[in-house]
Amino acid sequence: MSNLQSDLPMPIQGTLESEKARRSRSTALLEWLQGWLVTVDHKRLGILYILYSIFFLLVAGAEAIFIRIQLAIPNNHFLTAEVYNRFFTMHGTTMVFLVGMPILFGFANYVVPLQIGARDMAFPRLNALSFWLTAFGGMLLYFSFLGGGLYGAGNAPDVGWFAYAPLTARTFSPGNATDYWALALIVSGFGTLGTAVNIIATIFSMRCRGMTLMRMPLFTWLYLVVSGLTLVTITPLTAAQFMLLIDRYLGGHFFDTQAGGSALVWVHFFWIFGHPEVYVLVLPAFAIANEIIPVFSRKAIFGYPAMVAASVGIMFVSLGVWAHHMFTVGMTSVTNAFFVLSTMLVGIPTGIKIFNWIATIWGGRVRFQTPMLFCLGFLYQFLIAGLTGIMLSVAPMDWQLHNSYFVIAHFHYVLVGAIVFCIFAGLYYWYPKATGRMMSERLGKWHFWLFVIGFHITFDTMHFLGILGMPRSIYTYQPDRGWNTLNLIVSVGGFIQGIAVLIFAYNFIVSYFKGDVAGDDPWDAWTLEWTTSSPPPVYNFAEEPEVRSRRPLWDLKHPYDTDWEYEG
Amino acid sequence: MSKNEGGTSVGWGLSQVRQVGSSVNRSAIRAWMAMGALSILPGVAVAESAGSIPNMMRPEATPAHQILSLTFFVLLITGSIFVVVAGLLTVAIVRFRSRNAGTVVEPPQIYGSTQVELAWTVVPVLIVAVLFLTTARIIFAIQDAPKPKDALDVTVVGHQFWWEFRYPALGIVTANELHVPVSPVDHPQPTFLKLLSADVIHSFWVPRLAGKTDLIPNHENTMWIDPHKPGLYLGQCAQFCGAQHAMMLLRVYVDTPTEYAAWVRNQQKPAVQDPAVAAGRRVFETEACMNCHRIAGTAATGVFGPDLTHLMSRSTIASGATTNTPEHLREWIKDPAHYKDGALMPAMQLSDVQLDQVTAYLATLK
Numbered sequence: 046m047s048n049l050q051s052d053l054p055m056p057i058q059g060t061l062e063s064e065k066a067r068r069s070r071s072t073a074l075l076e077w078l079q080g081w082l083v084t085v086d087h088k089r090l091g092i093l094y095i096l097y098s099i100f101f102l103l104v105a106g107a108e109a110i111f112i113r114i115q116l117a118i119p120n121n122h123f124l125t126a127e128v129y130n131r132f133f134t135m136h137g138t139t140m141v142f143l144v145g146m147p148i149l150f151g152f153a154n155y156v157v158p159l160q161i162g163a164r165d166m167a168f169p170r171l172n173a174l175s176f177w178l179t180a181f182g183g184m185l186l187y188f189s190f191l192g193g194g195l196y197g198a199g200n201a202p203d204v205g206w207f208a209y210a211p212l213t214a215r216t217f218s219p220g221n222a223t224d225y226w227a228l229a230l231i232v233s234g235f236g237t238l239g240t241a242v243n244i245i246a247t248i249f250s251m252r253c254r255g256m257t258l259m260r261m262p263l264f265t266w267l268y269l270v271v272s273g274l275t276l277v278t279i280t281p282l283t284a285a286q287f288m289l290l291i292d293r294y295l296g297g298h299f300f301d302t303q304a305g306g307s308a309l310v311w312v313h314f315f316w317i318f319g320h321p322e323v324y325v326l327v328l329p330a331f332a333i334a335n336e337i338i339p340v341f342s343r344k345a346i347f348g349y350p351a352m353v354a355a356s357v358g359i360m361f362v363s364l365g366v367w368a369h370h371m372f373t374v375g376m377t378s379v380t381n382a383f384f385v386l387s388t389m390l391v392g393i394p395t396g397i398k399i400f401n402w403i404a405t406i407w408g409g410r411v412r413f414q415t416p417m418l419f420c421l422g423f424l425y426q427f428l429i430a431g432l433t434g435i436m437l438s439v440a441p442m443d444w445q446l447h448n449s450y451f452v453i454a455h456f457h458y459v460l461v462g463a464i465v466f467c468i469f470a471g472l473y474y475w476y477p478k479a480t481g482r483m484m485s486e487r488l489g490k491w492h493f494w495l496f497v498i499g500f501h502i503t504f505d506t507m508h509f510l511g512i513l514g515m516p517r518s519i520y521t522y523q524p525d526r527g528w529n530t531l532n533l534i535v536s537v538g539g540f541i542q543g544i545a546v547l548i549f550a551y552n553f554i555v556s557y558f559k560g561d562v563a564g565d566d567p568w569d570a571w572t573l574e575w576t577t578s579s580p581p582p583v584y585n586f587a588e589e590p591e592v593r594s595r596r597p598l599w600d601l602k603h604p605y606d607t608d609w610e611y612e613g
Numbered sequence: 614m615s616k617n618e619g620g621t622s623v624g625w626g627l628s629q630v631r632q633v634g635s636s637v638n639r640s641a642i643r644a645w646m647a648m649g650a651l652s653i654l655p656g657v658a659v660a661e662s663a664g665s666i667p668n669m670m671r672p673e674a675t676p677a678h679q680i681l682s683l684t685f686f687v688l689l690i691t692g693s694i695f696v697v698v699a700g701l702l703t704v705a706i707v708r709f710r711s712r713n714a715g716t717v718v719e720p721p722q723i724y725g726s727t728q729v730e731l732a733w734t735v736v737p738v739l740i741v742a743v744l745f746l747t748t749a750r751i752i753f754a755i756q757d758a759p760k761p762k763d764a765l766d767v768t769v770v771g772h773q774f775w776w777e778f779r780y781p782a783l784g785i786v787t788a789n790e791l792h793v794p795v796s797p798v799d800h801p802q803p804t805f806l807k808l809l810s811a812d813v814i815h816s817f818w819v820p821r822l823a824g825k826t827d828l829i830p831n832h833e834n835t836m837w838i839d840p841h842k843p844g845l846y847l848g849q850c851a852q853f854c855g856a857q858h859a860m861m862l863l864r865v866y867v868d869t870p871t872e873y874a875a876w877v878r879n880q881q882k883p884a885v886q887d888p889a890v891a892a893g894r895r896v897f898e899t900e901a902c903m904n905c906h907r908i909a910g911t912a913a914t915g916v917f918g919p920d921l922t923h924l925m926s927r928s929t930i931a932s933g934a935t936t937n938t939p940e941h942l943r944e945w946i947k948d949p950a951h952y953k954d955g956a957l958m959p960a961m962q963l964s965d966v967q968l969d970q971v972t973a974y975l976a977t978l979k
């Protein structure tokens with residue numbers, strides 16, 4: 046953005062020295078700010094996405110802490126029912142739409158063009174528009190705390206992140222809180238669609254010389270799959286939100302059961318979005334693991350073609366399993382059986398991936414630096430999450446466990462145990478590329494161990510609460526149900542995770558100023574982003590790279606043992 | 614729940630094995646023992662309040678029993694997968710850890726192996742086939758079970774935030790506490806529930822009797838239970854339905870045949886008319902209470918709130934928010950938000966005298 050400098054007013058000649066220094070400092074600040082606000086550079090936008098998401102991670106994390114204080118003991122009066130319902134709704138909505146999605150697209154923005162040897166995304170302006178739409182969506186959601194209306198159902202959305210009809214009808218949710226919820230998701234949804242289109246176009250048209258599809262790093266491959274999936278997932282959600290607003294303000298009756306509408310239509314729409322959405326979140330986590338596990342095991346990924354096939358397979362199968370969230374709505378036995386089968390089938394490509402990761406580690410030389418620690422945590426936890434997923438796909442078990450704390454445990458194993466773990470791994474891994482400095486390993490290990498311990502204290506215990514009959518979304522419970530001690534344990538784990546995240550935030554900020562200088566390639570890695578400087582110049586590469594294999598830096602470092610001689 | 618259940622609280626895992634031992638094969642028991650370490654946590658819960666836990670692992674009706682047997686089978690399979698895969702992963706990490714941080718020698722690069730990859734694709738396919746077939750069998754067994762002629766029919770209507778129970782054949786309407794006859798294994802007398810909703814989606818869940826089924830407006834669902842043992846079974850609404858979803862608790866009383874017959878006889882009577890509390894009845898009939906509540910045999914015919922004809926035959930009020938004593942009733946009528954902030958009954962601003970009178974009246978509704 047250096048050409049913008051000339052547009053800014055020059056300091057007037059002949060003023061006092063101190064005045065001059067002050068002015069130029071404030072000019073520099075303005076310039077710096079403007080540089081970030083109007084940027085169309087994919088790296089800056091990527092960083093903006095990530096900072097935005099980390100901010101909301103702290104916000105939604107704080108909401109979680111409030112939730113857990115309320116549930117730590119039975120019949121607690123720390124939060125009222127209404128405030129609790131707002132908090133759990135905002136926690137879920139924020140974590141999915143303002144943390145998970147944007148941070149993963151932030152990684153894509155930063156890394157994909159660098160990995161494929163491009164100078165930017167295919168549509169840089171669309172890229173900026175997408176980010177600011179997403180950001181605006183987030184602001185809209187949180188503005189509901191002020192503008193949701195002090196009337197009726199309160200001032201922030203309180204209908205759950207799944208917002209089942211007809212609870213969202215104006216009869217049951219007066220005021221504007223639900224409107225903010227719907228509008229925020231529509232707006233950020235458009236941002237997400239823009240990014241998905243952009244990633245697809247970038248990957249298809251901007252790869253450097255020699256990078257055929259089957260030589261693309263798996264990270265990039267997975268983002269191609271995710272972006273395709275995003276296009277088909279976000280669309281039904283956006284449509285359903287429009288229908289909801291039409292119901293609420295234009296006299297529509299899509300979901301208005303009192304006028305003959307159907308509550309189940311919403312549930313279908315929501316999960317036709319919702320299930321693939323969980324794969325939109327988890328595939329980028331796989332993408333990160335696919336980079337880090339090989340580099341820190343010092344081995345090429347095992348079974349690259351199978352990994353690609355499994356990802357594409359998951360994409361297609363995940364479009365046909367949504368009704369496993371609806372086993373209790375009274376579908377016929379045949380329909381139930383169908384969705385049992387399709388859901389179990391997702392387990393197969395997922396299993397293949399886990400085996401391939403293990404085979405990648407097998408025979409390697411594992412280095413336990415922080416990014417790898419988080420990836421190893423991910424492997425164990427994702428295995429368990431997949432297995433509890435299989436349990437829930439057994440419809441009769443789901444009749445018991447649906448909407449209980451067991452389901453909460455299952456999907457937090459995925460969302461935290463797998464996705465957030467990979468996000469942290471990715472942050473530690475690419476931080477030196479983006480800032481030129483290393484994050485502290487010592488603090489990183491503290492972060493990891495506290496987080497793992499807290500995670501298991503909280504979420505392992507939740508499985509048992511579900512089996513003991515505790516439903517989700519309840520603001521309090523009776524002391525005679527046998528849930529007291531377990532809930533206290535869950536809350537303690539929550540605090541430990543909170544501390545771990547604060548250590549991370551501290552490390553993240555302080556390392557920027559005090560971290561060791563990283564150099565171009567601190568991890569001894571193999572993909573193109575590590576060939577350019579840290580941080581990379583605006584134009585990424587002085588000249589277009591050319592690749593002959595999936596690991597161009599390996600070839601460079603081992604000229605007598607190159608990959609392209611072996612790759613099929 | 615009655616205290617006599619407390620005796621089996623040795624620890625959750627073990628007491629389970631004893632209870633379902635007949636329906637589960639030996640290997641399942643072994644898998645369960647392997648999870649013994651994990652049973653410490655639920656053990657804590659059992660020690661806390663033995664009888665009243667809505668624990669799906671202690672089934673007392675056929676659907677819940679069948680689900681539990683299936684659960685053991687699935688736990689066995691998933692447990693084995695976990696042991697094998699997590700074991701391999703651990704071996705890989707430990708065996709192939711880098712021993713010398715400074716080393717520059719890279720390990721041999723292996724890019725894949727078709728045979729190995731084929732093998733670990735086929736095995737999951739087989740596992741899925743087995744799991745699916747077992748699951749499908751239980752789905753059909755529970756969902757499509759034929760309805761015997763002498764089954765009891767009850768219509769359950771979900772309301773924000775309470776339950777209405779109607780017994781169409783018996784002419785009974787009551788709330789929040791469902792009474793059903795025990796259904797001995799040798800002489801089944803199941804209860805079939807027709808599930809409806811008056812407003813938003815709710816879900817009927819009593820884990821020891823059956824899995825949950827949703828109550829959806831404009832969409833009728835059914836489920837059935839055949840409780841084998843008399844007693845009280847706890848549950849609650851399992852689909853978020855608004856402010857007081859958490860206090861939409863559910864009590865199912867499984868009665869012996871004589872208890873049940875007595876209960877039916879009492880419910881079928883019109884409300885007690887006691888001249889001593891006529892003042893309270895007047896309050897009830899002039900202060901809008903009657904617009905929302907029905908008391909059979911009086912002018913009160915409202916249907917927005919629970920039927921109060923035999924209010925005192927229930928042990929809790931406001932869907933389990935508190936126990937049914939005259940003091941609690943008075944407090945509830947004075948300010949429903951005290952127990953249940955967000956409940957759809959307004960505070961009626963009655964004077965203290967009116968409160969005493971109407972409470973005295975309600976307390977006669979045996």
Ligand code: HEM
Pocket residue numbers: 207322323324326327369370388389391392395430431432433434435437438439443446447448452455456459460
């Ligand atoms: C083998 C893979 C998986 C299987 C078989 C599976 C199965 C299921 C099933 C059957 C449910 C419905 C439970 C219920 O609501 O009663 C469920 C819920 C859920 N799963 Fe998974 N799952 C798998 C992986 C994942 C992944 C990868 C994610 C996320 C990235 C995920 C996130 C969720 C979430 C968020 C919910 C709960 C949604 C809600 O009710 O709010 N799952 N899963």
Ligand SMILES: [Cu+2]
Pocket residue numbers: 319320323366367369370
């Ligand atoms: Cu799903």
Ligand SMILES: [Cu+2]
Pocket residue numbers: 814815816850851852853854855858859861
């Ligand atoms: Cu509810």
